[in-house]
Amino acid sequence: MSSATGTIAPPRYPGYAASRRMSWLESLSQPNSAARNFIYSATFWVAVTDTIGLVTSAEFVDPDLFGGIPWLEFGRVRPMHVNGVAFLWLSMGYVGVFFYIIPKLCGRPLYSERLANITMILWNIWGVALILTLGAGMTQAREYAEAIWPLDIWFVILLGLTAYNIFMTLATRIEPKLYVSVWYIIGALVWFPNVYMIGNVIWNPPFGALQGIDDSVWQWFYGHNILGLWFTTGGVGIAYYMIPAITRTPVYSHLLSLVGFWTLGLFYTMVGQHHLLQTPTPGWLKTVATLGSISLFVPVLTFITNIFMTMRGNWQKIYESVPLKFIITGVIFYLITCIQGPFQATQSFNRLIHFTQWIIGHAHLALLGAFTFILMGACYYVIPITLGRRIFSVKLAEAQFWLMTLGFLGFFISLQIAGLIQGACWMTTNHSVYWCLTAIRPYLIARSVSGALMVSGGWIQLYNLYKTATAGEFITAPAPAAVEAGGL
Amino acid sequence: MRMTLGSAVVGAAIVVFSVIFVVVAMPVLVFHPTPSDIAEPYTAAQLRGRQVYEANGCFYCHSQYIRPQDWNQPGVTDSNGRVAQSGDFAYQQPTMLGQHRNGPDLSEEGGVHPDDWQYAHFFNPRFVNPKSIMPQFSFLWTTDSAGNVTPTQDLKDLVAYVQNLGGKLADERYAEQVSQKALFANAIGAQANPNVPGDVSGQFSDTNQKALLSVVPQKFWTLLDPVPPDQRSLIDGKTIYVTNCIGCHGVQGNGEGPASQFFLNPYAYNFTNAKNMTSGLSTSPGSLYEHILYGIKGTAMQPFGQDLTVQNIWDLTNFLYTIPNGGLTAAEPTMDMFIQWRPSTELNQLSNAPLVSPGQGSAQISTQPPIAYRQPNQAWH
Structure with missing residues (x-):
């Protein structure tokens, strides 16, 4: 065998075809190619859109940094970053991992690999169009729902194609039992397109909004439920697959996962109004939201208990497996998010932190701390295993992990402190917003510096996955267990 | 519970859509607030x-x-x-x-x-x-x-x-801005050429001084600074000036900051005129204090009451009296630069008149309707 030179290796996995050159079109119907292509795209977007995020944070420190350039003006760059990480990095990454998990759990290949790859291409074009339109100031001016109407429709079609592919795979599956990850993926794909259409008021093309203050009620139903019914649902589903697969341990409790799944759908849908606790909107909606937010302890604690009990006796494996390290860290950040969240949704605490930088810290704790870490771990699991290659550089991946973790902690803690300073400043002193801004400036600088560490983590992942795909060492030794575990 | 494809899809839809009915559909069905007293359609x-x-x-x-x-x-x-x-x-x-x-x-x-x-x-x-x-x-x-x-x-x-944010209340405030701006434009009059930056001689004219006086309550007219003009006060005042005021009043205090040069009409006030700062009608410490605290409607002078404490404002007022003697150009202002403002005979006569609301006769602005003095945060009552 010539594996020592790393050029040719026997195909170990179905569909692995390195021994002859494929045409580009042919490569689009290879098993798992869509999963990989989605993950490559997502990784590209996390590097790019996190860099855009760094631009927004730099504009807090020096507002004249890009002064006078319209497409780099803060109010245009911010939605590029938010929509980019939400709908390009996390969403594309999730779909990529779904396209790997679902065939695995169904015992059959994906229903249509070619359709999945077409979805991937359309999704990337959508992403470019989204960034360009936002830069040009074309927006519907509602947070997370900025995309203009044609792009809304386009995105719903992308979700529809994804859902069709996955549901057809499920309908023709060989394995009769539905594993817990599959429920979560089903939930995510049933809920998210509906939430997206309602939240974007998609039947009202010129505005994408209702008239009057009911519009805010709808907007924040949507704003919170892309998190609750898509990012949480998908991320939890991925963690439920990855952790048992890597540790080779069955999930601790079927009952706990059932309780977690149904209460997630029930309680998360209620909570949107907690963004509007001091607005002139109906009080009963605020009560529903606060109660729903506190009830979220049920799905969260069942999930956390289930994961930690599954990890019982397996904790040493986080030193052996880079993906597991990322995912477990993500789960811990998820726990912190979901302890913070219910407290923030109570009137008394919300009064202090609403409108402050605390909220930015919390939002990043969920989307960056929890779900980006889970997804990065999943990327490092799926790419090597479907290519039959080892991770190009485990050291780089470790470096990425620590840059991300330390960068994130610095980012998060400085924003939380800044938020408390702002809240206290507004509530207890007679000073204007401007005065309070000078008080939090050191923390905003610390935020930008630690943000830069995380951005470098994204670029490292892009480089590492690219090198894994092109120059990763082929797995030839008969150690499938270690490989399955995302091991080294 | 056995999860099948059907039960997962249908169950997921039932759970979420029943909550959606409560938190999304019901507000639209039952909550229709009527336009409030300040709401108005946009032009x-x-x-x-x-x-x-x-x-x-x-x-x-x-x-x-x-x-x-x-x-x-x-x-x-x-x-x-x-x-x-x-x-x-x-x-x-x-x-x-x-x-x-x-x-x-x-x-x-x-x-x-x-x-x-x-x-x-x-x-x-x-x-x-x-x-x-x-x-x-x-x-x-x-x-x-x-x-x-x-x-x-x-x-x-x-x-x-x-300028319409706040609906009908905003319209009312905006109308006041427009009428006050006309007052100051009239008061500065033809002596100031708005096309020649730096020609601010009109600011010291009798009419403009009286217009400025007209927006200050009479009890402030001859009020002196309660904070002594010691070294600390002057240095603190300079710090406050440099971090808040130079955009309009300029680094030399002559009213030629970038905003003033290119945009503002009337110009920002010129503090470099020694005569005006010694005995001007509208440059008493009390008047300056009031202008900094509440701003001047109709001009770009904004209220600083939320950015500065009472002592900050008095320190700043003290510092302004050093500007004609180089308080801004010297490394730090010293006590010998400080000018002690004294009310002129004219101002004494004006302020010894019976206490009236400003604009109701004390300041002779014959072409303008009287403008009742109002604190900015009471504007809507």
Whole structure:
């Protein structure tokens, strides 16, 4: 065998075809190619859109940094970053991992690999169009729902194609039992397109909004439920697959996962109004939201208990497996998010932190701390295993992990402190917003510096996955267990 | 429980859609607030301006509602005597309540500042507020072949929209800005040529001094500074001047800051005239204190009551009297630069008259209707 030179290796996995050159079109119907292509795209977007995020944070420190350039003006760059990480990095990454998990759990290949790859291409074009339109100031001016109407429709079609592919795979599956990850993926794909259409008021093309203050009620139903019914649902589903697969341990409790799944759908849908606790909107909606937010302890604690009990006796494996390290860290950040969240949704605490930088810290704790870490771990699991290659550089991946973790902690803690300073400043002193801004400036600088560490983590992942795909060492030794575990 | 494809799909849909009925459909079915007393439909220009506001993402940093706990609190504009009501938003689509306050709340911004302040602020917010972190909107200006920089239609529309934030209350405040601006324009009169930067001689004219006096309560007219002009006070005052005032009043104190040079009419006040600072009608410590605390309607002078403490303002007032003797050019102001202001005979006569509201006879502005003195945060009552 010539594996020592790393050029040719026997195909170990179905569909692995390195021994002859494929045409580009042919490569689009290879098993798992869509999963990989989605993950490559997502990784590209996390590097790019996190860099855009760094631009927004730099504009807090020096507002004249890009002064006078319209497409780099803060109010245009911010939605590029938010929509980019939400709908390009996390969403594309999730779909990529779904396209790997679902065939695995169904015992059959994906229903249509070619359709999945077409979805991937359309999704990337959508992403470019989204960034360009936002830069040009074309927006519907509602947070997370900025995309203009044609792009809304386009995105719903992308979700529809994804859902069709996955549901057809499920309908023709060989394995009769539905594993817990599959429920979560089903939930995510049933809920998210509906939430997206309602939240974007998609039947009202010129505005994408209702008239009057009911519009805010709808907007924040949507704003919170892309998190609750898509990012949480998908991320939890991925963690439920990855952790048992890597540790080779069955999930601790079927009952706990059932309780977690149904209460997630029930309680998360209620909570949107907690963004509007001091607005002139109906009080009963605020009560529903606060109660729903506190009830979220049920799905969260069942999930956390289930994961930690599954990890019982397996904790040493986080030193052996880079993906597991990322995912477990993500789960811990998820726990912190979901302890913070219910407290923030109570009137008394919300009064202090609403409108402050605390909220930015919390939002990043969920989307960056929890779900980006889970997804990065999943990327490092799926790419090597479907290519039959080892991770190009485990050291780089470790470096990425620590840059991300330390960068994130610095980012998060400085924003939380800044938020408390702002809240206290507004509530207890007679000073204007401007005065309070000078008080939090050191923390905003610390935020930008630690943000830069995380951005470098994204670029490292892009480089590492690219090198894994092109120059990763082929797995030839008969150690499938270690490989399955995302091991080294 | 055995999960099948059917039970997962149908169950997931039933659970979520029943909650959606409660939190999404029911509000629209039962909650129809009628337009409030301040809500009014937008004009075409305001509507276009609103689109510019949306396109540039202003709502990411500026909220548009005053919370119960913000009432008369910092973080909102000085005209915040009113907590937001559900009917205020009746004509808005989309509503832009906002989730962050990296800048002040704007729901009552209309009419708080005059148009010239708005244009200067949009060109570069640091011109009028050195602490601001708002982006420049200089790209909303065009330069023609002759090198003249003029606002685009987008910016004019945006200013029209911003001056309407607060609905009918904003209209009332804006009308006051316009009439007060006319008062000062008349008072400075032909002696100031607005096309020649630096020609501010009209500021010291008798009519302008009396116009400035007319917006200050009589009890402030001859009030002296209670804080002694010692070294600490002067240095603190200079720090406050440099961090807050140079955008308009300039690094030399002559009213030629960038905002003033290019945008403001009337110009920012010139503090370098020794005679005026010694015995001017409107330059008593009390008058300066009042102007800094509440601002001057009709001019770009904004209220600093939320940025500065009482002692800050008196320190700053002390410092202003060193400017004619080089308080700004020297490394640090010293006590021998300080000018002791004394009321002139004319001012003594005016202030010894029976106590009346300003504008009702003390200051002789014959061409103008009397303007009742109002504290800025009582404007809507």
